[in-house]
Amino acid sequence: MKKYFYLLFFCLFTATVYAQSDSVSLTSLVESAVKVNNSHPVEKVYLHFDKPYYAVGDTIWFKAYLTMEAHQLSELSKVVNVDVISDRDSLIETVKLPVTGGTAAGSVVLNGLTYRQGNYHFKAYTLWQLNFPPSYLFDKVVTIGGSANKGILASASYSGxxxxxxxxxxxxxxxxxxxxxxxxxxxxxxxxxxxxxxxxxxxxxxxxxxxxxxxxxxxxxxxxxxxxxxxxxxxxxxxxxxxxxxLKNAFNGTDVQFFPEGGTLVADIPNIVAFKALQTNGLGLDVKGTIVDDKNQQVGTFSSQHLGMGKFTFAPAVNAIYKAKIEFPDGTKGTYQLPRVTNSGITLAVNNSNATSLILQLNASQTYFEKHKNQAYYIIAKTGGYVMFAAQAFLNSQTYSATIPKSKFKTGVLQLTLLSTAGDPLSERLVYIDHNDPLNISLSTDKPSYLTRQKVLMKAATKFGDKPAEANMSVSVVDESKVAYNDNQATTIASYLLLTSDISGYVEQPNYYFGTPSAKKADDLDVLMLTQGFRQFTFFDIVDNKIPPIRMLAEQGINLTGTLRKFNGMPVFKGNVRLIIPDKGISAETITDADGNFIFRNVVFTDSSSVTINARNNVDAHNLKLTMNADFYPAVTKQQNFADEMPNIDSVLNVYVKNSERQYQTNRVLKEVVIKASTKKKIDHTTYPALSGLSNMPDHVLDGEQLKGCNNLLACLPSMLMGIMYRDNNFYFARDYNLGNTKPIQFYARGLQVDVSYLSTLDPKSIESIESFSSDGFTGINKMTDTHGVVVINLKEQPKGTKISLDELKRMLPEPNVVSFTPKGYVKTRQFYSPKYEVTRAVQNSDLRSTIFWNPNVLSDKLGNAAFSFYTSDGRGTYKAVIEGIDKDGNLGRTVYKFTVK
The missing domain is CATH 2.60.40.10 (Immunoglobulins)
Structure with a gap:
């Protein structure tokens, strides 16, 4: 791991230095921060999707960019995990991607058995990132429309x-x-x-x-x-x-928050106070109002300037109490308390309007100045998690100013902290440094416009400054008439890696700040900085040594782990364990440690691969039992970006869903014919009266066909039924278990309660489906059995008089020293289908694609050049190409290019 110590010492103000017995040196303070950042480097994962929304039946295409340090492609982790989570906080699917050169490409098929209409959260992360708070994980809302054939469109509005x-x-x-x-x-x-x-x-x-x-x-x-x-x-x-x-965002409700610059409202000095007005749905609301003191005397006015945010300046009096009287757009009014006034204090103010320099100002109240006159203070600036600047200042008067060249910092969020010589943080300010220096990606086509089903040759050129740059990029081309979208709302490689990943809280319309530069956008971005908090470790954590320990190591590949024990529970030391993956021709052996643990490292296989692990090659092997460890899932937390969820999917995505239905019409008609011709009754939990009180919408459904290759249901379930883990001969919902809820799941088969040991007697071929429910609905099952959640195993109807073969009987009674299962492997690599119309057009079916082209591996050469080609569809109008990527020095770029199809 590389060591970084970017440090520039400045003495901002000259004065006599006074010794303090409780002080720490600036050097030791910075070295502590550097040590923490070197032991806790921050990885970031960003996903580029081919389009902003989808319909059931579509395939979601995406590329993962894994970065660390100064946004350079990471060499730390070699695996990226992508969780798909429903708006009910249920884990729907997990995709595991191998990382090569800091990037990975993946896809998710939105099959109708698993996905329904709704807002889904795609969380992307490495195991290393789980050492940090959940807000460090990439989280994006992806809306999925349902079927246009369901017969009605419904949209809701709310009042109250x-x-x-x-x-x-x-x-x-x-x-x-x-x-x-x-x-x-x-x-x-x-x-x-x-x-x-x-x-x-x-x-x-x-x-x-x-x-x-x-x-x-x-x-x-x-x-x-x-x-x-x-x-x-x-x-x-x-x-x-x-x-x-x-309904979580449906009904009205407002909140107005106030943020004094530097964090504290100090008496008798001018204070800039930012504010943010929010609706219940998390979106900003434009407001106006007045500031009044405790005598109801007006001392100032304000109005929002962008998405409910704004700022005003006033000097509060000692011991005064202030309120804001707010007027909302609908004419209603509200009164909100301003933060408590500190009678004696010091703040750090920053003017970011100068193009080349930051203007820093220390403001102290009269009483604070008299008490701390000529004392030393530290100013430390961090960006990307690393200390980039450190300075010592002396309090010679109530107000001092100094400038810092912006050239000392890279583009991105900069955290400026004022500390006492004891290392106590006193004031903090975030600013955004913008050198307007993105990776320049230009796109061009060989023609100004095209006909339908005509070949398009597109070229990309990448430069940083005036020099060619080798870049790793991904490109998507969509038919904009089918995929309309406000580009300000987009989460882009720049808006995420440079802005939202470094600050806490939701940011509305993040790409607005990365459009064509203007003075207003710069001022709006500065207001955003005043209202958001920094995401990295604070100096309180560093000085007090409160940095959490490393629990999860960086994942270099897929590891399969477990334990080998005797039937009496004693671990087997130096036991022989063998792994076999037949379809990959993989065979490996290892031995257990003193606690009976074993591990197979960096195993490469896909999701559908059947894995067998056995301990037969041991003395007294028939008295040994193998147990595999469950995968680890991040704990469920409140969805930070819930404001991006689409409330009325039916009406908003109607045009897109209709086109999607037409696109897949042939396949769906065939499917309907098969269903109508079938007289077989569907078996699910509603078949059994005792389970009819469960929800009609299971959290997850595993079709019996997906159990092909599974020989032991007990071993297969933890890896195949999403979000389920196996510990101490019980099954749990992994996310709840990680949060401390250790009540096991209650299993049902044929409508009857069964224990976990019964699962090993079931032949996977006899299973119609498996349904999981995190809630027991109206059944009261969990209260009766002291469990948490229900899993229903629906068995196929067996013909009367069916005989069981000896082989089937053996499979129902598996050997305890052998485990055969299908663990979570790497997702199978899928190729985006791009048709070629080079022969005749008459024999082709209608081409209704919304994503015209997707290529996750566009690599520019040493001269900065790359090229690719594709064919237009039958759609006429404007096509939009979005390309984004990163060069080897961590410079980020994105370009939108449009052309016409006639």
Whole structure:
């Protein structure tokens, strides 16, 4: 691991140095910070997706960029994990990608068995990142539309303030046919569910305009915000069409927060105070208002300048109390307390408006100055987690100013901290350094416009400054008429790695700050810096030695670990364990340590590979038992980017989903024919009365076909049923277990309770499906059995008189010293299909692609040149190419290029 010690000492103010017995030297303080950063280097993962939203049936294509230090491609970790999490915080799928040269490419198929319409969070991380807080993990909301053939479109609007007990909370839902016809005078049954439990229910009839109003007044606020509103509309042919609406961001509610520059509101000196007004949905709200003192005398006014954020300046008086009287856009008003005034204190203020220099200013109140006159202070600047600047200042007067050349810092978030000589942080300010020096990526095409199904030759040229740059890039081309999107809302390689990954809290429209430079954008970005917190370790942590220890080592490959014990529980020392992966021709052997643990390192295999591990080659082998360790999943935390979730997917993505349905129409018609021809009854949990109270939407469903290659269900389940772990002969939901909930899962088979040992007797071929539920719904199962969650194993119907062969009987009674399973391996590499229209056009089916081209491996040469080609589809209009990437020195770039297809 490279050692970094970027340090520039400055003495900002000349004065006599006074010795202090409790002081620490600036050098030792900086060295401590450097030591922490060298032992805890920060990795970042960024995912570039081919488009911003999808439909069930699509394939999501993405590229992972793994960086560390000064945004250079990381050499630390060799595996990137991508978790797909539903808006109900259920783990849907995990993708494991091998990293080569700091990048990896992957894909997720949105099959209808696993995915439904909703907002999903894609979390990307390395195991090394799990040594840091959850906010360090990449998190992006990806909205997935459902089927256009479900028969209705439903969109909801809401009224009422969730924080006001006297406010009426109403949901108003508009129902339409896919062709836009209003569904008037239709019966609708509705219910409010929370974690599978029904809170309340009702029924109504749509009015002449297709609207249904649902009153939720009287229901607990926590039940509403954590609940889902489910409606069933009866169509003319008596079918019930279901729609679901997540309510966590639905109802009105506002909050206004105030952030004094430097962190403290100090009396008798001018203070810049930033503010942010937020709605319940997490988005900014433009407001205006006045500042009044405790005598109700107005001392200032303010109004927001961008997305609910703004700033004002005033000098508070000693012992005064201030409030802000706010006026909201709808005419309502509110009063909010400003932070408490500190009568004696010092703050660090920064003026970032100068193009070449930062202007720093220390402001001390009169009483503070008199008490600390001529004392020394430290100013330390960090960027990218590393100390880039350190200075010593002396308090000779109440206000001192100094300048620092911006050339000392790279583009990105800079954390400036004022500390006492004892190492105590006194004031902190974030600024954004912008040298306007991105990796320059230019795109060009061989023609100004194209016809449908015509070949496009596109060239890319990469430069940093005036010199060619070798860059690693990914490019997506979409038909913009099918994929409309506000580019300000995009999460880009620059907005994430340079901005949002280094600050805490949600940032609305992050790419707005990276568009064409302007004075207003620079000022808006500075206000953002005043309202956000820094994500790295603080000096409080460093000085007090509160840096958490390293728990997870950097993953260099896939490791398979387990234990070998005797039946009496004693570990086997120096036991022989063998691994076999038949389809890969892999065979390896290892021995156990004194605790019976064994490990196979850097095993390379794909998700579908069957792995067998046995301990037969040991003395008294038939009395030995093998147990495999479960995968580790990050703990569930509040989704930081929940404001990006799309509330009315039906209406917003209607055009896209319709096109997607047409694109896959042939395959779906064939599927429908097969289903209609089948008279076989589907077996699921609703088949059994004791389980009918479970939710109609399991957290995860494992189809029996996916168990092919599995010989031991007990060994396969932890790796195949997402989010499930096996410990001490019990199964748990991994995320809850990691948070301290150690109640096991209750299993059911054929509608009856079964214990874990029964699973080893089941033949995987006899299983129709397996459903998992994190909540037991209305069944009361968890209360009766003191468990947490339910897994239902649905068995196929067996013909009467079926005989079991000897081989099948052996498989039902597996040897304890042999484990055969399908662990989580690397995702299979998929190739993006790009058709070639070089022969005739008449025989081709309609080409309705929305993603025209995707290439995750665009590499420019030493001259900065790269080229690629593709064919247009049948769509006419504007096509948008988005290319982004990084060069070997960590310079980031992104370009959007549009061309016309006639």
């Amino acid at each position: 303030n969730i924080a006001d007990k006297n406010s009426k909370l109403n949901a108003r839902i508009l129902y339409k046919n896919p062709d836009g016809t209003l569904l008037a005078n239709r019966r609708v049954d509705w219910r409010l569910d929370r974690n599978g439990d029904q809170i309340t229910k009702g029924k109504g009839v749509t009015d002449g305009a297709g609207y249904l109003t649902i009153e939720l007044a009287g229901t607990k606020a926590e039940d509403i915000t954590a609940g889902t509103l489910i409606t069933g509309l009866e169509t003319a042919d008596k079918q019930i069409k279901t729609s679901a609406f997540t």
